[in-house]
Structure formats: structure tokens, C-alpha cells
Amino acid sequence: MTTIIDGNEIGDQITDGVAACTDTLVSEGVTPGLATVLMSDDGASETYVSMKQKACEEIGIEGFHHEISADEPAETLFETIDELNADPAVHGILVQMPVPDHVNKRDVLERIDPMKDVDGFHPENVGRLVAGNARYKPCTPHGIQKILAETGIETEGKDAVVVGRSDIVGKPMANLLVQYGSGGNATTTVCHSRTDDLAAKTRNADIVIAAAGVPEMIDGSMLSEGTTVIDVGINRVDADNDKGYELVGDVEFESAKAKADAITPVPGGVGPLTIAMLMYNTVKAASLQSGIDISLP
């Protein structure tokens, strides 16, 4: 029987622990604060930012939301970031990606105070992660580590194949998988759009992490029996329903499920963990900035 991993359940479990930490901080006089900044008219981005704000509200984290019109100059965004960096009520800052083309993404990430960079995208935090001394692990790879741990999937000595080399998922995921310690010690291969014979790599894997952003690019024929399949894709494809779209992963679910030992669905797999780990990092940020100890899940 294939285990269909319930990301909502695992996410809720982590969220409970994060909420308990929030209560501790609040009782010590510190309310964790997360600022989200949206500079985009994209419908999906709006949905994700409002999901993040809703999660804050449920946990007791104070949410601050800023919207900047997509045609404003980059300087407007930088000024907003500067204000949030200086605001002691704001412990975490998330600038929703992607930003408009006329705004340099690297300049945005470097503008955020590394202590408030709860995405873990600032070069200082990327460097710490690669050095094995992470401050804020990027939310999606960290969430995937939690999924594997909660599902009892050992990574040590296993062949892990990461499909995709993005700065926000593929690269940090591969880094975490090769590190010493639990959730690491895997033999890790990073595949991407220029990989020759991708199927040969994925068929050799014990764990496949699909994070390429290409709808249903991995199917059952590319997998061996007993593989663990983690699907990071959240692609909106046109559909004949009320919303006008449906979500599909980077994995063709039915054929992959027939081969897999365990698989994450889309939606309800990795996505909820991304949000849970953002809350986790925000509470960690409040702890680091206030000097109040908490025990995170």
C-alpha cells in the first residue's frame, strides 16, 4: 500500500508547537510579528500572502501587510523594507516573490535585515545554511525534512534526487540532504533542465524531490518500485470549474502513486508545511531578537 502523506496533518502538528511557543513569548511580553510585502498583481501571489496572514492570526502572531503597486519604482519597496527593518514589532519580513522585472531580486533580498529574513534567502543566511550552521532554514526544504521525519523516512545512506535547482527550493534542499545529522547523510543528485537522461537518475533514487515547476513532468515510468516521492510543484492549469484552474504538481500523481511507497499530493502535501515553517521561523526570529528561550518543535 502506498502511503499518501497528509501535509495538512503534519503542518497542523508543527503549528500547534509553534502556537505554544508564541504563547510563551506573549506571556513574556513579546508578540511575534511578521510583515508580508506584496508588489505584484498576480492572483496566485495574493492567495499565498493571504494564506500566510491567516496562519499568523490563527497562531497569535501579529501580521503586518504592505501592498505596493507593481508599477512603483524599486525605491518604494526598499523604503518599505527599511521601515520594517527598523520596526521592533516586526521580527520577520517576507517580500513575496516574484517581484516585478524592474526590481532587482538580489537587491531586495540583501536589503532585508538578516535577523528578520524568515525566508532564509539573504546571502548571509544562505551562507550559514551551506556551512551547516543555519539560522533560518528556507521554509519549503525545512518542511520537506519535517515530512520525511514524521513519515519515518530515513535519509541516511539513501540516494536522493532533487529535480530543480532554484535558490528557494532545489539548492537549499540538496544542501540539507547532504549535511551531517538527521534529515541529511543522503547521497544527493541535483537534476535540472540540462540533465541528460533524467529518467535514469530518478529511477535510481530512493527519494525523489520534484521542484522544477513543470506540470506533471515526472511520471510512474520514471520511478522504481518503493520510491518516496515529494512533489513541490504547485502549478495552476486551466480547468473547467468555478475557479477556472486546478492545481497540479510536478508529478503525475496516479502513475507515480502506483510505484511509490509514499507520495505527497498537490494540494495538501508540501504547501501546508511551507506555511507552517514560515510561522516557525517567525517565532524563532522573535526569540532570537528578544533573548527569550523557547523550545521549537
Ligand SMILES: Nc1nc(=O)c2c([nH]1)NC[C@@H]1CN(c3ccc(C(=O)N[C@@H](CCC(=O)O)C(=O)O)cc3)C=[N+]21
Ligand atoms: N518570499 C517568498 N516566500 C515564499 O515562501 C513564497 C514566495 N515568496 N512566493 C511564492 C511561493 C509559493 N508559496 C506557497 C506556500 C504555500 C502554498 C500552499 O499552502 N498551497 C496549498 C494550496 C493552495 C491553493 O489552494 O492555492 C497546498 O499545497 O495544499 C503554496 C505556495 C510560498 N512562496
